Amino acid sequence: MGFRIFSRDFADRCFTAFSIMSVVLMVCVLVMVLGPMMLHGLKAVFFFGTNEFREMQLAVFGHGDSERIRRENGEIEEARLFVYEAVGRFRRGIDTDHLSDDVRDIYRDYGSYLRDNGVSGERYSTLRARAKVLRDTLQDAFESRDKGTVQRNLQSVLELRDDPDFRGTVIEAYFEKAESYTHVVESVDLSKREQYAKAFDEVQEALSKLFGPRPGELLPALTIDQYGATRWDVVQRELQKLLWIEEWVETEPGQPMVKHRTARKEFFANTDLEPIFDYTEKNLYRLFRPRLTFYWRYFLDESTDGHYFGGCGPEILGTLALTFFSMLFSIPLGIISAAFLVECTSDNIVVRVIRTCINTLAGVPSIVFGLFGMAFFVLFLFPMLGEFGHETLGIFSAETAKNLTKPNILAASFTLGLLVLPVIIRASEEAIRAVPRTYKEAALALGAGQFRTFMTVILPAAAPGIFTGIILSLSRAAGETAPILFTGAIAFGPVPDSILEPTRALSYGSYDIAVGDRLAMLVPHKQYGMVMTLVALVLTLNIIAIWIRSRSSRKLRGI
């Protein structure tokens, strides 16, 4: 008997524990989902921005104190000079292809120089031949890996330095090159040149990720490549890439590969490049001037390709537009329907059909709304109206009629409006029903008509409830993606000029930035930033709704 009581008690405790656990689990899930989203997302707005960031903002979006940025940029360029010079020196030793190209170019220039100066015939051929010898000797020197050969060749070139034929011509550059290469050869291990060349490319890439294009270099075509590391965290990341060589090495056959790190400094030991690693690491602050940035313009700015730079202004604008127009359509419809259902009818067959339809509408999957929106609004109704308006009535321009045949904001808004209509109807109906009957009686007894009673007494009393429902459906409309996929949302594109053009939206943008967009993978803070904006928008609306509801319930109790 005692055991039986014990086991029953134990089962009861387990039951309670499980139910508490399920709730705790739910709260944990909420924190786990929202936490990282908000934390990473905030990084899009709060971060340490480098001067590169400020330059980019100034150049791309036109915000910022140009005077200060230029001044700081000057100081930074000065600090970077050391790196650039070392790189330049090293390149001259390594990048012999580059040198050979130069030599060839100079030879060609020399030819045209001679022609321009009226040299022709025999003399032309002679000079050309001599220059050609120089060219070939130099090229041999650049391509050779044997120190002796190189020095011999360079020497033979330099012997002709004082030759009057070449003085004052472009050929003089040959001698300069020969001279500097003589220095290079002394410090660089030529046999490692191939290896260096590859590693040097990586260094240069890392440097351009850090510092952006070198001063004087042609500006790259893509905005992404025009600026270095704009954020301190990116600086750190790219610095690691600069300082360390990472390789996946197979230690034993069949075993997973192991990540192997070696310092570049050691790799480039005893070369011109060696000091830049320590220099960069030690002077990181001077090289970038990071400052804590509150990038509030994130919520306003347009973005560059793949959301690499910039903000999500157009997405927010699009979401607001979609939500606004869908509400414009569904709020009046919803409240009037609710009023009809509560005030004007009893429970007859027509009302039951209407109710079933509203419930059905609420249960239709959102993607089916998307299909319907496309089939009905985009492909059927709007083109028909457009044609009618253009050809028969002449009130639409040809362009409007054409826009009407494509996905656009209006079609997406109508689709979203239909989606939230049942939500608004139900919330409003509940709110109107919750108004005490005595209110209605009081108003009628004071001689108000049915319409007056509804407008002056019932609607104001139901307003908080209706408002709550509206805000909740607002947040639903703002967060839905599937219905606007085919009816008016795009991933890229200009900010729309009218509601007859498609728009970007936060919800679709969040999808695209998470899966569709390769470039965005490089900037996780932008991915999270977009979805944080969406979630923050939706949750703010919800919290407002919860607040209004609790306040109005207090108010009804007369507090």
Next chain:
Amino acid sequence: MIQSQSNELSLSGADASLIPKPTYVQADDTDTMTTESSEAGGIIRSKDFCLFYGRTAGVKNITMDIYARMVTAIIGPSGCGKSTFLRSINRMNDLIPNIRTEGSLTVNGQDVYDRRVNLVNLRQQVGMVFQKPNPFAKSIYDNIAYGPRLQGIHNRSELNSIVEECLNDAFLWDEVKDDLQKSALALSGGQQQRLCIARALATRPRALLMDEPCSALDPIATARIEELIAKLKDRYTIVIVTHNMQQAARVSERTAFFCLGELIEYDQTSRFFTNPSNKQTEDYITGRFG
């Protein structure tokens, strides 16, 4: 405006002070008034009036005259149709689906169940006070001003004077004059009910229907409402439904007894309570049933 009616106000004030606390109405007084009114005929007359909810009858064959400027009390056990009858007078029963009436119920000679009845005018002139105080969730001022505004009075000073006058009539002015913009829901139950009476007065009704106005109130609040009824009765025709026989005896000149939807007895209050002609009535007022 207030000047011009100070006379009347003081008169009514004097009346009120003449009746310091609700007492049984003196017999001779009632007699004279009754005869007067009887000669004029009832202002509200019901003849064989029946009201059905679907198939069940709410009230059956009510024939009674309610006289002007007099308090008529309707008493009876729960569910006897007294409220139903009261609500029929200004057609508040219309809110209930599937109702049907027979017989006639006239107000000022007009059958109120005529299809062409102007419900707005009817309800404005036959005001109603409900069982539970039901002020709107608006300010005290807006509650009172609701009726006048419906009648198209939007002039601020005119509204102000109406509000003050009605609150004065309802003995509420002194308690709330400093916070007229406060929510009416913040008032106490008794204050709310007086506010509802004031609100009903503001539409300038000719008759006032009171559906158990004190049932949700404590004795002190009840006393104030009764005081108020005594003050109002010489200006309004008042019909009050009540559970409370003492209250009926205290405030009314005539009393009707309803049972199971039928009018059992209707007489002058003094005679009704001292010398009922019907056995059922006697059982009821002596507490043998109900």
Next chain:
Amino acid sequence: MQSSRPAEAARFDRPLLLSPGKDLRGYIFNKLGRAFLFLVTFVSVVAVLLIFYFIIREAAGFLAGPYVKQFFTSASWYPESHEHPEFGVLAIVAGTVYVTVLALLIAVPLGLLAAVWLSDIATFKVRQFIKPVIEILAAIPSVAFGFFAVLVMAPWMQTHLGYDTGTNVLNAGIILAVMALPTIISVAEDSLSAVGMEIREAAYGLGSTRAEAMIRVVIPAGHSGIIAAIILGMMRAVGETMVVWMASGNASQIPSPWWDLSQSVRTMTATIAGDMGETVQGSVHYQSLFSIGILLLVFTFGLNLMSEHFLARVRKGKGA
């Protein structure tokens, strides 16, 4: 106006009858107003009819075409193949079934326990805190859940569970379960609360522990509402698009062995969302997507009618 008051008080000076003109006007306005309100309300009905009509219209060519038999019997979905396009929807339906069932397996026990906790165990204050939490969970947009599935859950699964792909049945099922939880909890809690104190008191009075009272008495008494809660949660899971599109991997296959949840599947909603961008309007592929839309529509419509039936029973039970 005011001064005319006391002496004439009892006289009715405003006409109790409407003038004929006013009467007619009132009548017309009343009828017109009602007609207007009715028409506006009828928009919902029209919308439902239009949805059914247009989805069926766009799908009609396919349903009358040569691929119908294959549609319902084959499991291979290769709509864009040039030589032999195949339109077998079974694998896709299986995908929906997989993620939905998994989601319900997780969400129903959790949701019921949480509902029990909310209705019977939690103190008022804690409940005031938890209810908004549930609402917020319900309010998070589905695309945000999908984002979480792709960027947080999938990498985690790959590194910690060693799955080949992070976007799989398990991932989609878990996220869908989280999304279905709020619906299940709130509907189930409503129905448990509707059971009423008397029945609980009776059970406790006979010496039941709380677990026994809940499991043997209260939950059986509220079973209609709980079934409705499960159906509504199921509708949410079946109809959800973004999460499954992002988290399920989009491979139209039936996992084999069938219990391997680490494999990718493809659901009906995700197929529509993913393929529609690549189709030509009016092509067989386009029409086949609308046919999937019909399947979804019919399925949710049926579930909806069922849930309404059960909810109506809850409401009736409450009234009695």
